[in-house]
Amino acid sequence: MTHVLAFDLGASSGRAVLGRLVDGRIELEELHRFSNDPVLVGKRLHWDVLRLLHELKQGLLKAKNQGIELGSIGIDTWGVDFGVINEAGELLGNPYHYRDTHTTGMMEQLIEELSADTIFERTGIQFMPINTLYQLASLNRNHSQQLIGGKHILLFPSLLRYFLTNEMYNEFSHASTTQIFNPKTMDWDDLLLQTIGIDRELLGEVVQPGTQAGKLSDEVCDELGIDTVPVIAVAEHDTGSAVVAVPSTERSFAYLSCGTWSLIGTEVQEPVINEMSQSLNFTNEGGAYGTFRLLKNIMGLWILQESRRAWEREGKAYSFPELVQLAEQAEPFAHFIDVDDDLFLHPGDMPAQIRLYLDRTGQSHPGDVGSYVRAILESLAFKYRQAFEQIERLTEAVYEGLHMVGGGIQNTLLCQWTANALGKRVWAGPVEGSAIGNMAVQWIASGELKDVWEARRVIRDSFPIVQYEAQDAESWNNAYKQYKMKTNIK
Structure with missing residues (x-):
């Protein structure tokens, strides 16, 4: 039976997942899982992109060694990052990690030059210092050798796809995250490119999800001893793929893709670019099949992941289930943080950054690890409520609840607290949302599938969905008021 293979790379781990359709159900097999670890070289933080290519090849080898016939392959990754290719087709330098500090101050500089209104009106994208716009501006204005010798800029999934196929195409859902793509003209924005000194030819053609964007190259096939396979440009932004996999029965729904980042939003047919969406700092990222993702990027479980690393450096190793158990035992609503504060953007001693934030807002310090974790998870749940209410205002819709997908839903405490904070139902599942959405676009x-709505029906029938009911409404409502007051969030 023919399978499809989804390479799904998040900001902390990646996986190669096989999928097949059997009697209207999806069967999954995780072939290969690997960590995705940034590498600090001097003061610069990079992605280990060649190691990631090696891991993709390991996934292909494992499929071969099991005698599996592949019908197609798709790749999705996190957003905004890229690599630069020279005239000879070779990678120039290690791609920067979006948490590197080389963009510091560049967003403010470009806003001063162009105005926030101009940038948002032309892109509809949330202002974040990590965006590709500011990365490219920083490289160009600092005379980076990568750009001086560069002939092609490939966004991260397109870069990995190029390594496998020798074909160069950027894909719409990923291109839309860059803050240099204009969703009205559906092309790269000339004014922004001219301002940062980037030739549009470097960015090349943008293809839509579902496009065949090459086949495994002869070099890759010879190296691995495999037959060539079509490579599909899926919704290559991992959230774009995750939204395809939201198992909603309604055409209007709210979702949360939960992992290192939390992305909460809804699917719309046209970008929502107006004064309200700009003031709320929402984003309009491309989706599959003529849709846009009206959403808010939230820092997500990164703060917990980085805190765990800090505790490990101190010789205190905790599993994530252990941290959740400690949080459950800690005092409720004792500390509140704005998870999107710039203090939490870069790697480092995250518990120390939390203490610094609490000092700045006149709050006491947590007394133990469980109290730190509880502060992070409760604050995340309240941030979700704030964004959920803003989505309803922007769309003038009322959503019955929230669909949560992605690896973060394995944290059942966070799912329950999200339901409590919202005062609405939460439907959690599937866990492998991005990989499944990747597969759905291939099918x-x-x-093999007619459209995205048939895909969502099949996904709903194939995977368990856990429903969480809101609890203890009065306590959570009162705590939400404290959260807004302590964090100065309106």
Whole structure:
């Protein structure tokens, strides 16, 4: 039986997942899982992109060694990052990690030059210092050798796809995250590119999800001893793929893709670019099949992940289930943080950054690890409520609840607290949302599924969905008021 293979790379780990359709159900097999660890070289933080290519090849080898016939392959990754290719087709330098500090101050500089209104009106993208716009501006204005010798800029999934196929295409859902793509013209924005000194030819053609964007190259096939396979440009932004996999029965729904980042939003047919969406700092990222993702990027479980690393450096190793158990035992609503504060953007001693934030807002310090974890998770849940209410205002809709997908839903405490904070139901599942959405686009491209709505029905029938009911409404409502007051969030 023919399988599809989804390479799904998040900011902390990646996986190669096989999928097949059997009697209207999806069967999954995780072939290969690997960590995705940034590498600090001097003061610069990079992605280990060649190691990631090696891991993709390991996934292909494991499929071969099991005698599996592949119908197609798709790749999705996190957003905004990229690599630069020279005239000879070789990678120039290690791609920067979006948490590197080389963009510091660049967002403010470009806003001063162009105005926030101009940038948002032309892109509809949330202002974040990590955006590709500011990364490219920083490289160009600092005379980076990468750009001086560069002939092609490939966004991260397109870069990995290029390594496998020798074909260069950037894909729409990923291109839309850059803050240099204009969703009205559906092309790269000339004014922004001219301002940062980037030739549009470097960015090349943008293809839509579902496009065949090459086949495994002869070099890759010879190296691995495998037959060539079509490579589909899926919704290559991992959230774009995750939204395809939201198992909603309604055409209007709210979702939260939960992992290192939390992305909460809704699917719309046209970008929502107006004064309200700009003032709320929402984003309009491309989706599959003519849709846009009206959403808010929230720092997510990064703060917990980085805190765990800090405790490990002190010789205190905790599993994530252990941290959740400690949080459950800690005093409720004792400390509140704005998870999107710039203090939490870069790697480092995250518990120390939390203490610094608490000092700045006149709050006491947590007394133990469980109290730190509880502060992070409760604050995340309240941030979700704030964004959920803003989505309802922007769309003038009322959503019955929130669909949560992604690896973060394995934290059942966070799911329950999100339901409590919202005062609404939460439906959690599937866990492998991005990989499943990646597969769904491949199956639609091959004609095995008719459209995204048939895909969502099949996904809903294939995977368990856990429903969480809101609890203890009065306590959570009172605590939400404290959260807004302590964090100065309106």
